[in-house]
Amino acid sequence: MITCDFAILPVGTETTECKDYVTAAVQSIKDSGLSYQLTGMGTQIEANNLEELYSAIATAQEAIFKLGIGRVYTVIKVDDRRDLENRTLDAKVDTVEKMLK
Numbered sequence: 787m788i789t790c791d792f793a794i795l796p797v798g799t800e801t802t803e804c805k806d807y808v809t810a811a812v813q814s815i816k817d818s819g820l821s822y823q824l825t826g827m828g829t830q831i832e833a834n835n836l837e838e839l840y841s842a843i844a845t846a847q848e849a850i851f852k853l854g855i856g857r858v859y860t861v862i863k864v865d866d867r868r869d870l871e872n873r874t875l876d877a878k879v880d881t882v883e884k885m886l887k
Contacts, residue, residue, distance in 0.1 A: 787873050788839055789865045793828035796850050797857040810853055811846040818842040823875055828861075830875050836866065 796807045812829055815822045820842055821832040829846075833839035843862060850858045867873050 787867070787871070788833045788836065789830065789867075789873070789875050789878070790833065790839055790843075790862060791825075791828050791830045792843055792846075792860060792862045794847055794850055795859045795861075796853075796855040797859055798855060807850050807853060807855070810849040814846045814849040815842055818845065821874070832874055836864075839864070 794807070794811050796804065799807075812822070812824055815829060815831055818838075818841075820838065823830045831839065831842060833842065843860065847858055847860060865873075
């Protein structure tokens with residue numbers, strides 16, 4: 787299981803408001819069928835391979851461009867762990883939660 791945290795930032799907007807851009811990007815991830823979690827600072831997704839991961843992110847970027855933005859800046863963090871099976875986003879959080887006192 788590959789997990790990823792990413793954020794797409796539109797560059798050159800007229801205002802500081804980003805909700806329309808975030809909505810377009812997240813809708814494209816939702817439409818991809820990949821499991822995802824929206825957070826206050828980005829979006830986390832799970833993928834079976836790098837091809838579907840990068841394809842989903844590329845589609846999210848294109849969704850921003852379709853709104854008339856000429857430039858986007860994307861930050862991507864990928865955890866491609868192959869020594870354990872099914873290390874989902876929830877499993878990672880559960881592991882730490884169980885260790886907290």
